Amino acid sequence: MIFANGLKEGSLPPADKSYLAQVVAANTGVSEPDAEKEVDSAFARAQQAAENARKAIAHSMYWTFLALLVGAFCASFAATVGGQQRDHVAVI
Numbered sequence: 001m002i003f004a005n006g007l008k009e010g011s012l013p014p015a016d017k018s019y020l021a022q023v024v025a026a027n028t029g030v031s032e033p034d035a036e037k038e039v040d041s042a043f044a045r046a047q048q049a050a051e052n053a054r055k056a057i058a059h060s061m062y063w064t065f066l067a068l069l070v071g072a073f074c075a076s077f078a079a080t081v082g083g084q085q086r087d088h089v090a091v092i
């Protein structure tokens with residue numbers, strides 16, 4: 001939750017960074033400065049992953065738009081051809 005908020009804001013607030021460093025230091029037994037470096041590293045990896053996901057989603061949305069556009073064109077063309085065929089049918 002702290003990382004999600006930090007990703008939304010663009011950076012980790014100092015209080016959250018300090019808290020995470022304390023938790024990492026307590027759970028791993030490393031010094032607090034090393035734990036803070038690890039928190040910074042993990043946050044940088046999370047930012048990079050979020051950026052990669054954003055780019056992949058944006059790219060897929062471009063292709064989805066193109067596919068929908070082609071589908072709309074094909075449906076319009078098929079309706080035109082079908083309407084012309086219908087107009088040439090003799091009704092008994």
